[in-house]
Every structure is written in C-alpha cells, then in structure tokens.
Amino acid sequence: MFEEFHYRLPWRTRSAHPGHHASVHSGGEHEFRGHAPLMSRPLAQHIDIHASLLDPFGQFMVRTFKQQGRATVQIVADLSASMGFHRKMQTLARFTELTAFSAFRTGDHFAFAGAGDDWLPELALMPRWYKGGVSEFAEQLSQFQPESATCRGLLAADRHCPRERSLVFLVSDFHLPEAFICQMLDELLHHDVIPVVLWHDQEYQSLPEWGLLRLHDAETGQDKTLWLRPGLKRKIEAHFERRKQALRHIFSRYPRQPLFLNENFTADQLTRYFYEQ
DSSP: OOOOOOOOOSSOBOOOSEEEEEEEEEEEEEEEEEEEETTTSOOGGGBOHHHHHHOTTOOOEEEEEEEEEOOEEEEEEEOBGGGGSTTHHHHHHHHHHHHHHHHHHHTOEEEEEEESSSBOGGGOEEEEOOTTOSHHHHHHHHHOOOOBSOOGGGGGGGGGSOSSOOEEEEEEOOOSOHHHHHHHHHHTTTSEEEEEEEOOHHHHTSOOSSEEEEEEOTTTOOEEEEEEOHHHHHHHHHHHHHHHHHHHHHHTTSSSOOEEEOTTOOHHHHHHHHHHO
16 A cells, blocks of 8 residues: 655645645635625525525525635655665655655645756656556666766756646756756746655665765766765765755755655655645
C-alpha cells in the first residue's frame, strides 16, 4: 500500500471540474457565498425563507455556494549530473510516486517534467489522473543516469506546466548560483511553487571522522581526493549549514519556504509542511 500525504492550497482553483479545493466557480453546496433571486438561480431546494421575507422587492431568494474544484500537481525536476550523487534519483523517484498517489487520492491531476541542459521528453508525464499510480515511471526515473552539465532547461519551466495555476514542486539539490535560482522561480511565478531541496546525509552528515575521501564532480568530470579529519568534517558541515540559511534567505522573497528532504523522508513530514505553513 502506498503512503500518501495531505496538502491544501491557499488559493482558489479555476477548474470547472468538481474536486477537493476551494474554487472560483459557483455551484454545489460546499461554501456559502450569499443570496440571489430565484429567477436568476432557479434552484427551489435552496430557497431561504428568512432572506425572502426580508427582501424589499418581495422576491424569493436562494442560497448560493462556491463549489470545490480540481487542481493539477506537478513536479519540475532538476535532472543534471549533480542529481546522480549517491541515491538522489531513487529519492526523486520515491517522491514522484508518493506525490502522484497523493494527488490521485485527493482527486487532482498529476504531471512530471524534468530537464538537464534541455527538457527530456522521455521523462515526462502529461497532466491526468494516475489511478494505478506511476510505479513504472518511477522505476524508469530511478534507473536514469543524469549526465547534463547544467539544468538550464529549467529556465523554460513554465512552458511545460499547465496554463492554469498549479501546485508545483521544484525539485533540485540547488547547488546552483543565486541568480539562476531566482530566474527559475521567476519563470514560475504564475504557479504555487514549493522548492524541494534534496540533500543526502552522505554529502555532509555521514562522513567519517578520519580517512581518505574520493570526490567526483559529476558536472565537470573531475576527481579529487581529501584526507578527512574532524576539523575538515566540521568545515564541510558548517558549509552546508550556511548554504541552507542562504537558500532560506533566497526563498524568503517568494511565497513558499523550502522543503528540505533527505533519503529518509516520510509522508507525515510532507503533510506537516503544508499544515504548519
């Protein structure tokens, strides 16, 4: 049985299809909107006797409601070489499968798009209900070996998202220049974007106190060997902590705070993110 997380949107969807979220459209019996004359809304079951008696023109008045609507949940993923470190692609695959199942359970469409130097059409899912989940796609994603030196394709992210406002998870390790990160987010300002920062403990927290560490820069192809010692380990950990604070500062200019995930993330962690915002 798949795990699922629960999310909520702080905005009204424009979809005319019934769903789980607050909508701009009228209909249903979910959220009271106000009153209207029976002649303009011929729904006798919604006649409000009290409002009708108070109407100065003696009209029958009916209660009107806002209906609930459907949304699209999309993952936009950095598929550059740095995402090939350790098991980041497997973590991305698990996050994708979990998100797709959660969207289906909520009644929403799900979509996926990823890019390195350019967009990768072979790793894309169009917006729709994925009733059976996306297990096969997640397996394909977990086996993918990213080789692109950059993720410049993400600068065209908005072209690969639905036209209507959507919930977008922008997934990356964000080992990127600040200006580039801001360009990506500016491209997606029309949407509700949640930056998902994938860092693994093996990058900085699970390093040994002593020993030789061989580092491979996936984006430049260069190798480097370090002699690890307690002082150097603390410097590496401090660097990642400073980077975390720098990313929080960058994302503070935008509506959503970042979501930091490692390989051991849980569905409850994602649910808490939405309900503690």
